[in-house]
Amino acid sequence: MPTRNVVLSDHQQALVEALVQSGRYQNASEVLREGLRLIEERERIGEAKLHALKQAARQGWADVSSGRYADVGDDQLEEFIGQLGRRAAQLAKSAS
Numbered sequence: 001m002p003t004r005n006v007v008l009s010d011h012q013q014a015l016v017e018a019l020v021q022s023g024r025y026q027n028a029s030e031v032l033r034e035g036l037r038l039i040e041e042r043e044r045i046g047e048a049k050l051h052a053l054k055q056a057a058r059q060g061w062a063d064v065s066s067g068r069y070a071d072v073g074d075d076q077l078e079e080f081i082g083q084l085g086r087r088a089a090q091l092a093k094s095a096s
Helices: 010-021 028-065 074-095
Strands: none
């Protein structure tokens, strides 16, 4: 396993030490590996969110190009958004 030297701030060093002293981790390497796993997970989730957003945008533009949209007046916008939220909540509830 490759060895790396890292420079930590005093705060980061104290955190690593506290986590090791708590018994949750055997040593500083375990703490840093856990941190890297969390970063990997955050990156995967971010990529998945971006992919879903891009897909939704493509679908939205395709719908607009095909005329599948509804104009909503400024005075109706708040109610329209509320309806969308209620519909999303119902879909989420039925999916679980």
